[in-house]
Amino acid sequence: MGVEMGLWRADGDKLTRITATVIGLEAQLESYIESDPSMLGETLLIIGRQVTTAHGGYIDLLAIDETAAVHVIELKRDKTPRDVTAQTLDYGSWIATLGRTEITSIFAGYRPGVALEEAFEEQFGDTLPDLVNATQVFTIVAASVDAATERIVRFLNEDFGIPINVVFFRHFHDNGAAYLARTWLVEQDAQMAPTPATKHKTKSREPWNGQDWYVSFGESPAGRHWVDGMTYGFISGGGDKWFSRTLKNLTPGSRVFACIPKAGYVGVGTVLDEAQRFDETSVLHNGVSTALNSLPLQGKYRHEGDEDDDMAEWSVPVEWTHAIPREQAFWKLGMFANQNTAAKMRNQFTIDQVSAAFGLDD
Template sequence: MAVEMAIWRVEGDKAAPLTLSPMDSERRLEDMVAEDPAALTGTDLLIIGRQVKTDFGGVVDLLGLDDEGRVHVLELKRDKTPREVVAQTLDYGSWIKALDLGRLDQIYQIYHGDEADLKAAFASRFAPIPDEDVNSDQRFTIIASELDPASARIVEFLAESYGVPINAVFFRHYRDDDRDYLARTWLVDPQQVEAESRRASRTKRRPWNGTDFYIALGRAGMMYRWELASKYGLLSAGGRSRLRNLKPGTRVFAYMPGSGYVGIGRVTGQMIPARVAEVEIDGERQPLLDQPHPDEEWAERAESTDPDVIEMVVPVEWLAPESIREPDQAFREKGLFASQLTVCKLRDEHTIKAVESAFALASQDADL
């Protein structure tokens, strides 16, 4: 149940309540949500469409993607009755669920221009993900000043009892002389909605264990990424977005394209630019860029300040007793997961178990 909110201006020992006033237009609120969805909804979203026409004659106010590729429907109440907006929001779900990446890209181009590229924009804002993860799930948010009790009960019932990922957020507009303020209240705790939705999810996507990532150490002819990993314990990739999900404590299954899996490691530090990284040489810390470079183009990218080009590195400790293998000794067998992405979540249990076994890494070692 939503909690009513009020705001007071404190002047000395007195508290003066601010005046609750209607916003001059819901279009203004929509503009603010579209401009900065994270600030107003609490979720960082890439807005891909606005006033999106469905195949059934409806119009979705705002469509966005979160960092897991889930599609978010943000629907403003406007002049619709409370029950209409709840029913309409759910109806949009039947249409949105069937949208593939190509259709979402078309929606994105209508909103951002014909030359816009959804996958590139997503990778720049978050990190690259497999195509099959895009729109693997949906989230629905009703934006309103209020809902009638019956509609509120419907939303609560669907979210809490059946795990439907729907919620309502209420914005109150206050005026204080020449300044405007917004106060936000959720109908249902967003964390509760997310937990219930994940529990009830019927998605076909394999669950992720929350720890393991796949990383490709370059492509054929890009041995320098393998050399950085094997010699210095550094995973390297171009662009700020590619390694951003590799946090300390996560595991990485290193794959050499064209060869196979060459090692399993544990991330030990934060992502940093290669130009400020240091490595240990004969017991002393020295700048990475002072060491011989196997590739001059890599060195140029390391010196770059362009966020789409700059080489970033993440330190890793190799867990297997044999450390990291030479590419010609890589482990490969039919049915193992492989991807053209630089980094992605490793969900395939068969691959995890097979690579652990190949590198003599027991299950208990995986949790160290």
């Protein structure tokens, strides 16, 4: 049975049905959705309009959601219902081959001068996930479709778990006022959630250059002080195995981007030695190898010398290329942050922004 929407005006005890019109509606819907994609039922960031595919087609609208899944939004317009369904899937098969770099390039063409990372954080209040376009969602926008198309979409969605759906819009006019009504073919609560396609994960993730690492310098009044790390050349973490284990992945020659959580980036430097317990670490001070715990540190570092190495404070000596006080920490919307003490820095946007802010040549 076809999906039907009705609208009535209530005048006291009398109901008057308002007749829907489709004249000009589908021509306007693309602009409506672009200006306010939430009319599709969730928060989306539009990343492209009339996007040219490798096969000569044009995707009406592309968007990403808060998980960085890509939404292919195709309007029915003058296409037959079956054609628009096949075309949407065809476009989706091409989109699924694109990696993070290609998605970023599409957005750059759509909004020149704005980084995808910045726009994502502005829209969703969070950092762009490491995996972009790991999954795809397909939405057909129409005033109506035939029964056969409804069966095909339901079959793909409900039996095969392909996240394809039809959203219906109807235009109503009443006493000089215009209204837009919406309903879905497959109820949103029943729609299958997209499943990541493993074979595309590598392309969807930014490549790692094998050198750069993000490190978190977690300050606390009774613990670490960045002024110590900046002055004497080290990063550290501890109090639990979870905080120290990732530091052990750093190797001499690695480049680290030091960030104070909720403050910003404060240093870029080169790792001089592997991670060791804080009480066993030496740093170069005034050109002399000096035991770290013998220096006049402002921080307490209460985990040093703990009998359980998993609970101990661990540290890594670093030669800072550029380091600044906490009060001058650099942060910009869309930059990378991570809950781990050390993580591979794949986010080229962050590397570029920090390097420019710190005046680094590389």
